[in-house]
Amino acid sequence: MTRIDKNSSDAVAVTVRGLVKHYGETKALDGVDLEVREGTVMGVLGPNGAGKTTLVRILSSLIQPDAGQATVAGYDVVRQPRQLRRVIGLTGQYASVDEKLPGWENLYMIGRLLDLPRKTARARADELLERFSLTDAAKRPASTYSGGMRRRLDLAASMIGRPAVLFLDEPTTGLDPRTRNEVWTEVKRMVGDGVTVLLTTQYMEEAEQLASELTVVDRGKVIAGGAIEELKAKVGGRSLRVRPADPLLLRPLAVALDELGITGLAATTIDTERGSVLVPILSDEQLTAVVGAVTARGITLSSITTELPSLDEVFLSLTGHRASAPQDTTPDETATDRQEVAV
Numbered sequence: 001m002t003r004i005d006k007n008s009s010d011a012v013a014v015t016v017r018g019l020v021k022h023y024g025e026t027k028a029l030d031g032v033d034l035e036v037r038e039g040t041v042m043g044v045l046g047p048n049g050a051g052k053t054t055l056v057r058i059l060s061s062l063i064q065p066d067a068g069q070a071t072v073a074g075y076d077v078v079r080q081p082r083q084l085r086r087v088i089g090l091t092g093q094y095a096s097v098d099e100k101l102p103g104w105e106n107l108y109m110i111g112r113l114l115d116l117p118r119k120t121a122r123a124r125a126d127e128l129l130e131r132f133s134l135t136d137a138a139k140r141p142a143s144t145y146s147g148g149m150r151r152r153l154d155l156a157a158s159m160i161g162r163p164a165v166l167f168l169d170e171p172t173t174g175l176d177p178r179t180r181n182e183v184w185t186e187v188k189r190m191v192g193d194g195v196t197v198l199l200t201t202q203y204m205e206e207a208e209q210l211a212s213e214l215t216v217v218d219r220g221k222v223i224a225g226g227a228i229e230e231l232k233a234k235v236g237g238r239s240l241r242v243r244p245a246d247p248l249l250l251r252p253l254a255v256a257l258d259e260l261g262i263t264g265l266a267a268t269t270i271d272t273e274r275g276s277v278l279v280p281i282l283s284d285e286q287l288t289a290v291v292g293a294v295t296a297r298g299i300t301l302s303s304i305t306t307e308l309p310s311l312d313e314v315f316l317s318l319t320g321h322r323a324s325a326p327q328d329t330t331p332d333e334t335a336t337d338r339q340e341v342a343v
């Protein structure tokens with residue numbers, strides 16, 4: 001797993017205090033506090049309607065809060081929007097490129113809007129297209145791009161002004177796994193360059209991949225926050241992932257572990273996709289007993305690892321409900337989510 005905080009310092013790039021935003025009866029943000037240290041990635045995790053986009057829009061000065069304060073790179077989001085916009089980049093939840101224009105034109109135009117001289121804007125467009133592997137598609141209208149190419153163009157666009165702080169609102173929602181990986185790689189490279197990132201997501205895996213710290217939001221409120229590993233450790237015990245060298249031994253291995261009678265050992269689950277058996281363990285003694293028992297039965301293992309609980313499980317235990325992306329839920333559950341949002 002990649003942790004990207006090599007640039008981290010004690011300096012704070014984003015400070016949010018008591019942020020409130022209401023839409024009629026809806027409390028989109030209901031007193032949010034958070035801090036993002038310079039050079040780190042803060043993940044803001046929450047289900048549909050949690051208030052993530054509202055937060056990003058306030059932090060990028062697109063809308064104003066009803067109460068509370070926020071500063072980004074030292075600028076107050078309400079009182080210093082002009083200075084603020086010069087030091088931030090924003091990739092919205094919905095693609096913001098001009099469909100009719102070719103990729104290169106999109107980037108050049110944004111460069112010019114940011115007051116870059118023509119020559120600089122040209123060079124920057126070339127450089128960013130190269131970097132985001134879009135050079136071959138530079139002259140084609142963005143409407144002909146795939147979803148992943150568009151998202152990469154979006155990311156490139158947000159980098160034109162060399163932002164110190166980058167806001168990414170659900171950068172990979174709706175992308176296939178391969179394209180998602182491409183976007184993650186680019187985000188990691190940006191962070192490698194020293195950019196501070198606040199990223200909203202509904203994907204546990206995304207937060208684990210990119211963020212070192214996490215703020216969990218639900219219905220406009222922060223329900224948990226801290227280092228990802230700490231949050232996970234707080235919520236539950238470890239699991240042992242045991243993979244037999246011979247996949248045919250998966251079931252016999254699970255049965256054997258269940259029948260071992262190791263004191264307090266919870267039931268195993270079989271993960272056929274990854275060819276392994278998961279055993280929740282509470283102590284190092286149990287871990288040793290499992291290894292000993294497997295060896296005694298003569299089962300050859302190809303790997304054995306310990307895992308902390310997934311962020312999905314963390315969310316469930318913090319909120320009492322699952323944080324599922326719409327495409328991961330049944331239509332009924334999605335409908336329930338929407339109703340909750342509307343209340």
Ligand SMILES: Nc1ncnc2c1ncn2[C@@H]1O[C@H](COP(=O)(O)OP(=O)(O)OP(=O)(O)O)[C@@H](O)[C@H]1O
Nearest residue numbers: 023026028046047048049050051052053054055341
């Ligand atoms: N312009 C608006 N007018 C009225 N209600 C709004 C507006 N913008 C947001 N809301 C409401 O505020 C709440 C938070 O919305 P927000 O878009 O910030 O959530 P989100 O976490 O970004 O959700 P998603 O994951 O679906 O993008 C929701 O209940 C939403 O319906």
Ligand SMILES: [Mg+2]
Nearest residue numbers: 052053054093
């Ligand atoms: Mg949103």
